Amino acid sequence: MNIHALRLFYYVAETGSVTKAAARLNISQPAVTSQIKKFEKELGLTLFNPSGRGISLTSFGTELAKQAGNLFTYEEQMDEFVEDYRQGRKGKLRIAATYLPANFLVPGWAARFKAGHPEIEIEITTTNSQQAFGQLKRHEADVAFYGGGAKEKPEDVEWLELFEDELWFVVAPSHPYAGRTVSLTEMMREPFIMREEGSSTRERLVSLCTTYGLKPPEVALQFSGLGEAIRSVIAGYGANFISSLAVREFVEWKQLSRVHVEGIQLSNHIAVCTRKNESLPAALQQFIEICRQ
Template sequence: MNIHGLRLFYQVAKIGSFTKAAEIMRISQPAVSSQIKKFEHEIGIALFKQQGRRAVLTEFGESLATKAENLFSLENQIESYIDDYRKGEAGTIRIVATYLPANFLIPKWAATFKRENEKVNLVISTTNTKDAFEQLQHYKADIAIFGGGISERPEDIDWDELFEDELWFVVAPNHPYANQSVTLEEMVKEPFVMREEGSSMREHLFSLCHAHLLNPPKVALQFDGLSETISSVMAGYGANFISSLVAREYVERGQLARVYVEAVHIKHKIAICTRKEEKQSLLIKKFIETCKMKHI
């Protein structure tokens, strides 16, 4: 179908005059009439009929004009959407994050970003470290926001580190090790409550044991969520190895207690990750900049 012909027809139908439509489109009236006749010939259906000295729409012409209005209205919306996206004012950002940033950092970052970018959709999902990188690598996410160790960084991922967070061993306040100094060997003899395999905290702890030639602790309880692991430890069972961002408030309220493990000082990196050597859209750049500014 000749879209140019349809557009000319729609302009005439909307204005109700071949002459006025020609003036608006800055072409001659005979040219408009000729193009519309060609369009009628192409589709094989009359669009206008003579009524005295005037040409009026046929029943089909009226129906087609309504559909053309919908089409060109959608075209305008698409053009506006493309323009907004190009300017970084509209679109969708797919964010995948590990548990720590998803629950303790991203909500504030997202709220700040949305206040200034209402047309942008943020789709945020929470998963473990392994799956977060896989989603980014397989183009299921635009950004991965990660909390973990640099050894877990895939080679095809660009890593923009925001800050480091200290990792703590924690137990219930009535635990014998609460607020005490112990060796790592003593600590890992305790039963641990942890998240599933693939979570960064679990990998951190097991790597720490390996580096000190110790057997990893028994994971006596395993949960998919971090809050469940904290609740179990608070209830008086086992120990946890956790980010200070998560644990600090519980420790300050006396719901958890730190265990000071001798010669163990581990940092947890918070980073924004993107695919290496991929040019980022203005929209994604704006979101990353918001995260950086919000952190400062």
């Protein structure tokens, strides 16, 4: 079916006038009349009854106009749908985030974004760094938020660093090392409570020991989440090597104490990562702008 001719017919039927339809479409009246006649010939059916003045639709013409109206209304809805996606008003953001940004940064950013983009669906997956980058590469996530060492930066991602965050050694206030300065060798003799293998902070600790020729500490308790590891240290057992973002409030409330280790000052890089050489949807660009602010 000739959709252009169908549109001409629909406007004539809707306005009740060839003249009005021609003005609306910005073409000449004879051109409209000629194309509708060709359309009737193509269909093999009559659209208009003979009429001295105005127009009169046949029963088929009436039904076709109704169907055409549904089609063009849906077309307008599709245009609006596409434009909403183009402008970042609708859509879905799939976010993969390592534990640090997922627990302490992304929730606030997502809340601010949703306040201005209520029709954007946000799906956040909390995982370790290896899995976060894997989801990004496999197109299972649109963006990955990372907290860890810059050496872990994959070659095939765009890396936008937001800020740096210190890494602290912490223990319970009752621990002998609480508030003290000790050597790295002394610190590594303590049992540690850490997240699972593959977490960036645990790998940073192992790398630190390798650099100084020390055996990594015993991981006496292993958890899949930050909160569980922190609460175990607060309860009085072992030590943790962790982001200051995660424990700063606990230190201020005197539920945890820092241990200063001689000559050791490390930090996490908080970064937003996307696939290289790929244009970003408007909604994702707007989300990242909120994070940068």
